[in-house]
Amino acid sequence: MEFVIKAEKLTKSYGSLIALDQFDLSVGRGEIWGLLGANGAGKSTAVECIIGTRKADYGTTAILGMDPQKDRKKVFERVGVQFQENSYQDKIRVSELCETTVSLYKNPKDPKLLLHQFGLSDKLNAMVSELSGGQKQRLFLVLALIPGPEVIFLDELTTGLDVRARRDVWNRILDLKENGLTVVLTSHFMDEVEMLCDKIMILKNGITVFRGTVPEAISDSPCTKLEDAYFYFTEGRSHNENV
Template identity: 45%
Template sequence: MSVIEVSDLRKSYGGRAVVDGVSFTVEEGEIFGILGPNGAGKTTTVECVEGLRVPDAGRIRVTGLDPVTEHRATREVLGAQLQQSEVQAKLTVREALELYAAFYPNPSDWRPLAERLGLTPKLGTRFGKLSGGQKQRLFIALALIGNPRVVVLDELTTGLDPRARRDTWELIEDIRERGVTVLLVTHFMEEAQRLCDRIAVIDQGRLAALDTPAGLIRRSAGATVISFTPSEPLDDRDLNALPALVSVEQHGDGRITLAGTDETVNAVITLLARTHVTAHQLRVTDATLDDAFLDLTKEAAA
């Protein structure tokens, strides 16, 4: 069942298309990621989903609700942690949690939520005195306090140290286990690769790719990298004739780096055996989500 439906979404500012025909669906219980370069239209897309911006064209539904015309009902099923958020500087953490809990008919108990996010020691601290990471953790708690069916998290771990970031990842995984659907905007590739069931890559306001993390990596131009130093020089013609080869680089110290697929790896091994050449310091590594992301967005960067 799709809990978020986005069809041909368009939004322009000053005649410039920021979101240009983006379409995707998010299934119930899924962690769905949105990746893209800065200025690609990611935040505008999710703000339209949240009902914070009115699309110029297209159709959006959140659990069947129109977030613009049915904004009040949408707020009861959707929680959001925005990229830039503020609360009144003199409010304490406890007061902010109690205030937000009062907005919902069936809120979560904020105490275990505060404990899980490391906010319990700061319950009496005013918002204006919190560090950047502590503010971010508070915003995550406020997004979850209404027991939403869907939660939107925009750059949720920005400003968190590595330990707090991994603790937050575990919290998001726990949330999904309870059946909450998560729409996650991030620029941390490790975060997206660990958490997301599927990822939409948005580039220049358009959907560049939509797949699982593993699927995106398989689509990378050089999904496998082979690196070694041959005991004797190899003929350039033999290297360039390798199947599924994407690139070949010969370094000044004699080391060779090839990008290709598993087929390329097998062909390299066959070539070495046939030419009686030994491969010293042989390494075979898989591409990462970073590699796939750079491949998908390199045309815009160029």
């Protein structure tokens, strides 16, 4: 299998706090990986170290065979990142934000087509600040897809979306996967993880406590559901045992 993401022994500390400890990840082309864990478990640090926006204290990472620290411009021509709301200006129109993003890339996708695919065509002239939380989430996904990436990193993909919008976004991501897109996502929604992810990693205090498929997570625990298995790995007990 061709690995498009390869991270080995990534370690990152903030003072005496070890945020990420000996993190390894190998992602094949067209796979969807889920990074799971409580807030502060190390998910964001792992993603930031992989894409090169944060320098690890120790370890190596490669995306599409490139060093994200040394080859940052080349990497971001081929990698999409769904940033959160606080990464963007609030007092800007959707069209202006899309045009600004398009200008950063050599061969961008048509933002109007992407906006249509994610149900935002009628918001082209709206201010970003006027969008609902779910609409902003979809917009940020559109911005991540504008470069026509081979790899995309998604942070809490469907937070703020209603049931129908979540399903629509899931189906769109699965369509992109069928066309070879590789995805790494963080999520707190176990139904989303079960729907999308080929493999998952569960982090606890910066340490990988599980790596494998959803069925393997369940079979490696005394549980019958992923949510309970998640609690088993992160808290040492299943949800059912705690009630």
